[in-house]
Each structure stands twice: as structure tokens, then as C-alpha cells.
Amino acid sequence: MTTGARAGRAALVAVLAVAWVAAAWLLYRSTVPDDLALPHVDVDAVFGAAAVARAERYERFLDINWALGELAVLIALAVFALRGARLVRESAAGPVGTGMLLGMVGLGLVWLVRLPFALTSLWWQRRHGLSEVGYLAAVFGGWLELAGTFLAIAAVLAVVMALARRLGSWWWLPGSVVLAAIATALVFVQPYLATLEPVHDQRVEQAFRTFERAQGVAGIPLRVERVSDRTSLANAYAFGLGPSRRVVLWDTLLDGRFTNAEIDVVLAHELGHQSSDHIPRALGWLTLFLVPGALVVMLVTRRRGGMGQPQSVPLALLAVVVLGVVTAPAANLVSRRMEAEADWKALETTRDPAAARGLFRRFGTTSLADPSPPAWAGLLFGTHPTLADRVAMADAWQSRHPS
């Protein structure tokens, strides 16, 4: 490579790095006051020592089970990366079709390896009365979802390999943009594919419309998802983009265990995600993670001829899973920041810190969520602030609004 070409490449990388940092800074902004100091919360006093001990025991088991499962997946994919390329001779589908085959086989392998750990996790949840899913249903009930994942990985590999065959080692740049576009399309379509029901509770519907006006958004449908036949856990979520935006409550949230004021906090929290554009911003973060991620995959697979060759696919799968584990703390940090912003918006909207505290305390018992998990668990699994931090935020909001 000539000096000029090297300088050009270095300049491009520098421009991309500056653009990355600027975009990350824009996406990281939050309406939570920067000077907000969270007071210390005595978890035993707030949640009850016995409940905390039970939640700790429950969650540590799941954490360790998950970690062992991921370790098994990494080992299986490492073996697949070493030996999977021989499956190329089992295909008559050309390079891209064969790459799709290897990707789907790798995914199937991951599903198989994770299965015993998923069943162990289910056993633990059933033991604690949090799940009513049968073991057979856990194994065979998710075929539709698995089929969707198989199709998705085949489509992604078709795009990536076609680009790699056309653009050589530069596929990662347009490839990450195309993948982000596919993810955006899926996020947009997802609400139209979900089986949801309208809310029959007039009070909940009216409260939701009131909060909509307060947060400056309008016309977002509120829906209910029926999950009570599978789990007793209570939850809610916001999803979709533009006209497909939805806020969804699990029917377990409306089964009488939560007060109206607590349900209002949930409504305002989920609306906070929509009014703060968290879903488009999450897609922005995804793009920011995809660009360097695709670059790493390109570099890793170069020795096997690049992503244009099906032999590279098993190695690429391993690289993607390793990247997922390595970047999990950063991704969780971003997620926690968005959740904290939604909590803050819920407090600003409902102006009811007592209800927020009550809601989070109740989550400690109904979901057996550890109010104050160890740092390593927070780094690896903490997509939401800890319950202790969420109670502390309600306290902090109240101290700023003494009336």
C-alpha cells in the first residue's frame, strides 16, 4: 500500500471516529438533571430483609446459570468455527447460499446448547411460582420465533456476503448501514405482527391520554398483552416507530396486585420512552455499535478469505457472540440511562414519588428482583437501574419538589 493510500485510510478512520464520538454524545443526552445525586437507600428497610435475601438467592442462581450457558455457547461456537467449514461440502447452493446454511446451522447449534440452561432457568422460575410454562412448551413452543430467527440470520448473511463479494474488505461500512436499516424496518413492523388487545379499563385509558398530553405526544395506542397463562410476572413495554408506536401492558399488571397510582407510574414510564424517542435512539446506538462490530468481523474473517466465503461464517458467528459479551456492559449502560430518563419523566408526569416507591417495592416481591445486585451482575445484566436506585430517584425527585 502506498503512503498516500495509507494516509487516506487513516484520515477516513479519523473522520469516522470523530463522527462516532459526536453521534454518541448526542444520543447519550438525557433530561435527568446532571447534578441529581441519588441518596443512599437502606434496601433491608425499604424492601424487607427476608424479601431481599430471597430475591438475591433467586437472581444469583439465574445469573450463574446464564453465565454457564454463555460459556457453553462460546465453546460450542469455537468448535464450530474450527470444524464447521467442512459443512461447505454438504451444500450445492453456491457461496452465498452455503454461507446462509452455515449461519443457520450455527444458530441451531446455539439453540441446542442453550436449551438445557433455558430449561434449568424455567425449573427455577417454576419453583418460585413465577412461571407456568411447561417444559415441553418451552422446547417446542418457540418454533415460530426460532423460524423467524433462522430467516433473519439467513437474510443478514445474504446481504453481508453479497456486499463482501462485491466490495471486498470494505463491506463493513455499507454493510452496517444496511443491517441497521433492516433492524429499523423490523422494529417498525413488529407492532403490526404482535397479538395485542385493547384496554377495557376506562380509567387506565383516560390516565394514559392525560399523560400523553403532559409529555407532548398524541395518538399512541395503549394495548394489553395476555401473559397470565404463562407467568405471574408483571411488566410493560413500549415499541414501534412513528405510526407503529405502541405502549403495551401485561395483563398481570392489571390483575389487582398493583394500585391505580402504581399503574399510572408504569403508563407514564412507558410513555416516557416514546416521548423521549428512546426507540429511534436505541436504533442509533445499534448503528454505532454495528459499524465497529462489522469492522472487527471483517478483520477476524480476513484470514479465511473474508465474508464473501462461506468458510468464514462460523468464525464470524463466534466473533459476533464474543462482541456481544464484550459490549454488553456498554449496551447496558446506555439502556440504564434511557430507563432512568423514563423513570424521571414518569415522576415529572405523575408527581407521585410515593406511588413510584410503592411500585418498585412491589416489583421486589412480585418479580423477585434483587434490589441491589453486585456490580458484576449489574454490568452484565443490568438493563434497568437497580430497584434501590429507582427508589432513590423517587426520593431525590421528592427532595427537589418539597411541596
Add this chain to the structure above:
Amino acid sequence: VLEQLRLEAQPGDEVGAVEERRPADAAPDRLGRAHDVVARERIAAHTAIVDSRAPQNAKGVTTADHEPGAAGQDATPSVPRLHPVALHVDDDLGRPRLLVAFRPLLVLPHLCWLALWSIAVVPAVAIAWGSAVAIGRVPEPLHRFLAAFTRTAAHVSAFLHLVGRHYPGFLGREGSYPVDLTIAPPAPQRRLGVLARLVLALPALVLACFYAVLFAVVGVLGWGAALVTGRMPSGLHDLGAAALRYEAQTAAYVLLLTGRYPDASPKTDAPTPVEER
């Protein structure tokens, strides 16, 4: 566009590669019953089936099938005449368990692709039907298009039901898959037969439904057996091949690729007797 993306290897690559890459332990399969389908194709009685891939023989099949004059010139009227849609099986019985376990999921991209393709097939068949009624034959480009669709569907079906070992391609090129469908070039068809094609096809379609059930049973039993042993039982393999052949011939008849009625005989090793038009 698909060719530009190189979804498929170059024509002929796959077969050669498969032959070269066949594991050393595949040899006994060639002596087993399941490979009778392959082996018998190489004996004298089946020379025509094998050779029909060669241009001169393909032409010969077409002449014999579709030109009454040519058939009439035949010195021996009892000489068996081949069906214009023939199934060739050149595969072994080994089935890697990892590919067996997820087989129904692995064909999902093909099923989506075939569903998209079928959107174009419907108007293509309508045009082919109109052309055949008007001029007595299906135009060559339409025939090629419909033949590729039928062949791809056969490849995918073979893989799904474990009659085929290898992962199939997407474009349905002849010779690109070890369980392959040879479809003779377009030939004159009786206008009346074309006009009433769907009605005439009803008995074949009913029988095809039975074959489809049989094929599904073969697939399920073969899946279980191959998952345990890593091999497709030869009997199931042959039964599946027979079902596949009938399904393909029925599809070809309905899609106007041939005027010959599907051969209902379950035997895959006997050429169809001459049927004078």
C-alpha cells in the same frame, strides 16, 4: 441479480464438487439398495434416462415423445418411451445429523423464495396456457422459467424429505443438485388437452395428494431414523424418490411443461411405455 450475487456456484461446479467431496465411507452406499436408483440408471435399460441430460439424447426424447412421425418411424413400436420429466438420483445415504436436526428450518429461505417466485409463476402459466391454446406449444422462455421453478421446488422437496443429502440452490439449474429433474424442451401439445388441462389434471392431483401424504410420512420417519443413525434408510429413500417423481410430473403437467400425463407407477426404475398420441 441472483447470479451476480453468486447465490449459485458456476454451473457444473456443484456436481463435480459433490463427487470429489463424497466421504470415503460413501462407497458401501453405492452397493446398497438405496443406490439401486443410481446404479440401475447406469444399466442398459436406463441408458436413456441418464443420457437424456446430454443434448443429443434430450432431443431424442423430445422427438420420441412429441413427434408422432418420429414415433411412427420407430422400427419397434413396443420400445419404451421415457417420460419428458425424469428424476435422477445421484446421492448417497449419509445424512449429517446437524443438518437433519434443523432440516425444516433450513429450507425456510427456499420456501420464502419459492413463495415470491410463485407470484410470477401464476401469470406466467396463464400466458403459457394462452400461447399453447393459440399456437399449440409453450414458448421457450416461459418453458425455461417454469421448468426452473419446478426443478427448484423438486430440489427443495428432496432436501426437506431427506431424499437429498445436500443443501439445494435457489435457481433450479439442471445438473446443480444430485437429486435432479430433467425436463425435456418444449414440444407441441394438443390444444384441446391444454384447454382442459386443469380438469384433466384432477385425477393426477388427487393421486398427488396421496403421494404428498406418503412423502410427508417418509420425511418424518426418515428424519427420526437419520437423526439416530446418520443415514437415510434405503427403502424410505426409494419411496420418497418415487413420491417426488410423481409430484414433479404432476406439477409439470399442470404447469404445461409437458402434455404427458404423470406416470403413476411407484417404480422409479422402469421407463414409461410408449403412449401414442
